[in-house]
Amino acid sequence: MKNIEVRKLTEYVPLTREQFRRRFFERFYDPAFDAVNDELERVCDIAWDGYIQYRKSPRSQPAGAEFAEPGFKLPFEWLATREAIREAERTRKTGPSRILVVSGATRSEHTCPGEVSKTRRLANHAIDVLQGQSFQTDLLDLSALADEPWKVILPCKTCVSTAMPLCHWPCSCYPNHAMGQTNDWMNEIYPRWAAAHGVFVATPVNWYQVSSSLKLMMDRLVCADGGNPDPTRTHGKDPQRAKEIELAGWDFPKHLAGRAYAVLAHGDAEGPENVRDMLSAWLTSLGLHQAGAQSAIGTYIGYYEPYATSHEALDGDRDLLTEVENGARSLAELVRQIRAGTFRPPDAGLHDPRQK
Secondary structure, eight states: OOOOOOOOOSOOOOOOHHHHHHHHHHTTOSGGGGGGHHHHHHHHHHHHHHHHTTOSOOSEEEOOTTSSSTTSEEEHHHHHHHHHHHHHHHHHHHSOOEEEEEEOOOOOSSSTTOSOOHHHHHHHHHHHHHHHTTOEEEEEETTHHHHSTTOBOOOOOOGGGTOGGGSBSSOOSOOBGGGTBOOBTHHHHHHHHHHOSEEEEEEEOBTTBOOHHHHHHHHHGGGGBTOBSOGGGGTTTOHHHHHHHHHHOOOOOBTTTTOEEEEEEEESSSOHHHHHHHHHHHHHHTTOEEOOGGGEEEEESSTTOOGGGHHHHHHTOHHHHHHHHHHHHHHHHHHHHHHHTOOOOTTTTOOOSOOO
């Protein structure tokens, strides 16, 4: 097999101790912390040591017999998320039908801007319809990133572009305790996707794109599209091993395939049709099935009208609410067909020569 070079450009230059300390203490800017400054200095010293020694995963254990290399140590957090996903999948097989409703707006009524998003209102409307169809619903409101302390979705590092097996399912890039990259919400979000029989994704249009919060989640779900469920095979994040495994043959497992989806993109001036189509293409590439033509909605609310009256525009748009209802009902019907075994996609059984 051809030897593939792992490309490097620059030597890593860590922060100086003073740079690290300055960033550390920015979180404690409030004068109320002055009373414990000595204690914070000691905590900063420990954090600095973890950074310089690169203690990314300070708590780990041997992977166990289910993995290719049972003795290789894996982080407690990754193993816990993996088990949560497996439990969600077990529940999904035998439990009631469940729809994950994603409200993709970052707008929060509890902090600036001080007003609920129209996306959240539309997501709530979809939930009412789905619950009326006797479905369980799970609201994933991404505005929590704006109004809950230390809740984050950390950015995707695109390990997949080095080699697909380097991208682990679930993601193992975080938490990174050496870098202070913790509280990653994705460890909770992965099991919620795994538990769902269908998903309804709603977003506003932000500069011809989905919201930044939704895009963070979308990028971090790349591991569901071909990701490696066994990090011991790559010895964690060894790029050379990952390249060798991919070149030897990789099957690109789709970990969320077979679910149903509906999407809603709304704007006030431009872009909702493009964002709707992009969301549909993304979910289809993950192996999910669109619930008919009426389950992909791209629409305007208060077209070129003032921002200040956009909620009033939504109040008066009965047709849009009907579109949301139709999308939710279509999604519910496809989930019923999938669970009953009566749905068969026209391309079932065909081999896609382009798996990546």
